[in-house]
Amino acid sequence: MSTHLPTDYVLGPNQYGKAEVRLVRVDRGTPEHALADLNVSTQLRGDFGPAYTDGDNGHVHATDTQKNTVYALAKEHGVTSPEAFLLLLADHWRAQPWVTGTQMSAEQYAWERIGAGTTGSGHSFARTGREVRTAVVQTDGDETFVLGGLTGLTVLKSTGSEFSGFPRDRFTTLAETTDRILATSVTAWWRYASSPADWDTAYDAVRAALVGTFAGVHSLALQQTIHAMAAAAMDAVPEVAELRISCPNKHHFEVDLSPFGMANGGEVFIAADRPYGLIQATVGRAGAAAEPRAWTAVPAFA
Numbered sequence: 636m637s638t639h640l641p642t643d644y645v646l647g648p649n650q651y652g653k654a655e656v657r658l659v660r661v662d663r664g665t666p667e668h669a670l671a672d673l674n675v676s677t678q679l680r681g682d683f684g685p686a687y688t689d690g691d692n693g694h695v696h697a698t699d700t701q702k703n704t705v706y707a708l709a710k711e712h713g714v715t716s717p718e719a720f721l722l723l724l725a726d727h728w729r730a731q732p733w734v735t736g737t738q739m740s741a742e743q744y745a746w747e748r749i750g751a752g753t754t755g756s757g758h759s760f761a762r763t764g765r766e767v768r769t770a771v772v773q774t775d776g777d778e779t780f781v782l783g784g785l786t787g788l789t790v791l792k793s794t795g796s797e798f799s800g801f802p803r804d805r806f807t808t809l810a811e812t813t814d815r816i817l818a819t820s821v822t823a824w825w826r827y828a829s830s831p832a833d834w835d836t837a838y839d840a841v842r843a844a845l846v847g848t849f850a851g852v853h854s855l856a857l858q859q860t861i862h863a864m865a866a867a868a869m870d871a872v873p874e875v876a877e878l879r880i881s882c883p884n885k886h887h888f889e890v891d892l893s894p895f896g897m898a899n900g901g902e903v904f905i906a907a908d909r910p911y912g913l914i915q916a917t918v919g920r921a922g923a924a925a926e927p928r929a930w931t932a933v934p935a936f937a
Contacts, residue, residue: 649680649684650738651678653699653701653702653705654676655676656675656701657675658672658673658709658714660673660710666757667748667757670760671714671715671743672743672745673741674742674744675705675720675724677724679737681733682733682735683733696728696733704724708724708727717768717834718770718783720741721740722739722772722779725772725779729774736776737774738772738773738932739771739772740771740772742767743768743770744762745762745767747760747763749761766787766821769785769786771824773928773931775928781830782824782827782930783827783837785822785823787820788822789820790821791816792816792818792849792850795817796817796854796860797854797855798855799811817857821849821864822880823881824933825841825877825879828876828923829874830874831872831874837872837875843871844870844871845867857882857912858916861880861916865878869920876923877919877920880916881913882914883911883913885908886906887904887905890904
């Protein structure tokens with residue numbers, strides 16, 4: 636039996652909910668069906684202290700109820716974008732007793748139509764190998780914060796990248812280069828200061844800016860590249876106030892073919908999976924106020 640007094644410890648910030656609710660919604664209202672594939676997690680914050688300190692569940696909205704709410708609201712309202720669906724969930728839960736804040740998050744998996752021109756071609760899909768779209772909606776009382784994002788956006792350029800001018804000491808072995816492969820897997824989160832006219836259009840614009848800038852900027856370092864990518868994304872979508880970006884450097888090392896009497900010539904590489912450089916940054920608009928509540932329980936960097 637515990638000998639601690641009730642005043643020995645103080646319960647700090649807490650939240651609870653249902654994680655990874657797998658949701659597939661088929662919209663049959665058009666000649667070509669539309670498919671939304673989400674992985675949704677819900678978290679509630681509020682007057683739930685007695686459940687932790689005393690086992691009193693009188694204020695606890697069961698996590699099973701939270702799961703059921705995801706499915707029921709998907710049926711009643713459909714799923715147009717992850718941001719819009721999470722805002723719907725947040726509005727539902729912020730109106731419930733004892734709830735003072737919420738965190739609703741989702742991953743969206745992309746599918747493309749297949750079998751064009753054949754019977755049933757409007758209703759058949761293949762899962763794409765592209766990145767996963769992400770979103771988080773946080774509420775704090777009457778205030779709402781929306782994050783868009785993506786993860787697993789793998790990109791590579793075979794030239795147009797260099798790395799030189801870095802300090803050298805007795806442990807430095809890396810050679811300077813003016814021409815190298817640059818490859819990374821982008822994870823990015825961006826905070827909306829206001830709602831765009833269309834969430835999907837805004838997402839597409841951010842993604843296009845990230846990819847286009849990676850391809851178009853001559854890279855002096857991955858640090859410089861990700862700063863340019865973030866700035867381009869905010870140029871493309873004025874509603875974005877700040878962007879956090881995390882990029883592992885997927886190193887490609889030229890294979891030494893000299894033992895075989897061959898010169899490599901920058902054509903054959905080892906793709907190394909570890910260790911790797913990990914480059915991360917937050918880029919915000921000058922003069923814009925920070926909003927830490929938008930990032931509550933969201934990792935600063937992936």
